[in-house]
Amino acid sequence: MGCICFKRWRRSSSPSITSTITVIDDLDNKEEDEGSTCPNFLEFSLEQLRVATDGFSADNIVSEHNERVPNIVYKGQLNDGRKIAVKRFQRLSWPDSLEFIEEAQAVGRCRSEHMANLIGCCSEGHERLLVAEYMPNETLAKHLFHWEKRPMKWEMRLRVALHTATALEYCNDWGIDLYHDLNTYxxxxxxxxNPRLSCFGLMKCSREGKSYSTNLAFAPPEYLRLGTVIPESVTFSFGTLLLDLMSGRHIPPNHALDLFRGKNYLVLMDSALDGQFSDEDRTELIHLASRCLRPEPDERPSIKFLMSALSRLEKRAELWPNVKEENIPTPSYTEPATKEPLPLTPFGEACWRVDLSGMHELLEKLGYGEDDVVVTNEFSFQMWTGQMQENMDYKKHGDAAFRAKDFETAIEFYTEFMSGAPVVSPTVLARRCLCYLMSDMFREALSDAMQTQVASPEFSIALYLQAACLLKLGMEAEAKEALRHGSSLEAF
Structure with a gap:
């Protein structure tokens, strides 16, 4: 059970939480937190935190931050040797100092062994900071998407999901049923x-700010409609987390739902997990994720239900045969190409070589084909409006920039075009995908390639582009499989 340090707030019976301590593969265990008990919640001075972080040194930044994620997290060390994580909010994020402190204290009540707990805060002048336990072994995003030695195992991925659900249910029991922007970071x-849920997500990014500060493509439908979150929104975000865990990639929910309906498990499951689970367990996890991502909030399962289902899956994973890697049959797509060369088109060959210049030349020569007819016909009914004419101009400007190899400008115009188009243009998506590849934005490129496949399942270029993106991301096995499927499409 997580220790509770706010005695005056302690309930008569705390929620019962059990945990199995497990060491994750290849984590760096050199840095250790000192002490096993939760410290009391404190109000720190700004000077204390300045000293602890070496003057908020850039060398101590441990968070992802940009225009959409402006609040920065630093690692630091207090005078007593304790390591801490300090979240510094953007100026004027919380105008009311008292309200900030009260919310921080409320979050500080939740102390669980499944969380990186909040141990204090600071409010001086316009400065607002949160102080939490420091976790030395980095984020799920790092181990799931950017692994250097070997991918995270199926059993550990289930443990991450179960521990996260347990932490969320624990917070629910303590009266905090909203978690903002749940993601792999x-x-x-x-x-x-052991996986732990950051306490920082229990507070909004600001008093009047947004609850989702990262990619809005992953936000729940009700948040996009109303700008607010409800408890069921947390379940939706948990569904996106399940997608990440089983695919090893960041798949937008809308695309995932199309893949669910088409039973396209190839794209959904990480090929690095082959041989680590039964078909039954895979199907059950996919079903759980699809239920979490349902558009209507009241159709999503409760966190308690997810805990129960994930607990069963984890127990079955422990019983699954522990086959040594060298004894796992080699998948067909890893056999040498000399045995059965892929019959690829010139565009497929260029994608396999990741010859971006060749891909650009061939994609320009291919033009729009049937896609151009579809888009033109759809627009013909609405061409009389100035808005539609303006939208077509965006496409023309994008095409001109694409021909001129001004890829950043092409991205801007194609994005404007797609935001107002009545139908999805697979070729525009394919062209923007290549523009992203040319701009070293490989994950954005992969997202466009996947959208292209959803928009036009028989469009082999979508799979070839996916292969090029996957190769850029170091996923050679998945790239070979995408090439094989693209080649199969052209055979019919």
Whole structure:
């Protein structure tokens, strides 16, 4: 059970939480937190935190931050040797100092072994900072998407999901049923490799600010409609987390739902997990994710239900045969190409070589084909409006920039075009995908390639582009499989 340090707030019976300590593969265990008990919640001075972080040194930044994620997290060390994580909010994020402190204290009540707990805050002048336990073994995003030695195992991925659900249910029991912007950067690993949910997501990014500060493509439908979150929104975000865990990639929910309906499990499942689970367990996890992502909030399962289902899956994973890697049959797509060369088109060959210049030349020569007819016909009914004419101009400007190899400008015009188009143009998506590749924006490119496949399932170019994107992301096995499927499409 997580320790509770706010005695005056302690309930008569705390929620019962059990945990199995497990060391994650390849985590760096050199840095350790000192002490095993939760410290009391404190109000720190700005000077204390300035000293602890070496003057908020850029060398101590441990968070992802940009225009959409402006609040920065630093690592630091207090005078007593304790390591801490300090979240510094953007100026004027919380105008009311008292309200900030009260919310921080409320979050500080939740103390669980499944969380990186909040241990204090600071409010001086316009400065607002949160102080939490420091987790030395980085984020789930790092171990899931950017692994250097070997991918995260199926059993550990299930443990991450179960521990996260347990932490969320614990917070629900303590009266905090909203978690803002749940994603792979919010899951951290402690000194022995246990996954923990960051406490920072229990507070909004600002008093009047947004609850989702990262990619809005992953936000729940009700948030996009109303700008607010409800408890069921947390379940939706948990569904996106399940997608990340089983695919090893960041798949937008809308695309995932299309893949669910088409039973396209190839794209949904990480090929690095082959042989680590049964078909039954895979199907059950996919079903759980699809239920979490339902558009209507009241159709999504409760966190308690998810805990129960994930607990069963984890137990079955422990019983699954532990086959050594060298004894796992080699998938067909990893066999040498000399045995059965792929019959690729020139565009497929260019994608396999990641010859971006060749891909650009061939895509320009291919033009729009049937896609151009569809888009033109759809627009012909609405061409009389100035808005539609303006939208077509965006496409023309985008095409001109694409021909001139001004890829940043092409991205801007194609994005403007797609935001107002009545139908999805697979070729525009394919062209923007290549523009992203040319701009070293490989994940954005992969997202466009996947959208292209959803928009036009028989469009082999979509799969070839996916292969090029996957190769750029270091996923050679998945790239070969995408090439094989693209080649199969052209055979019919």
């Amino acid at each position: 919010r899951i951290l690993f402690d000194k022995v490799g």
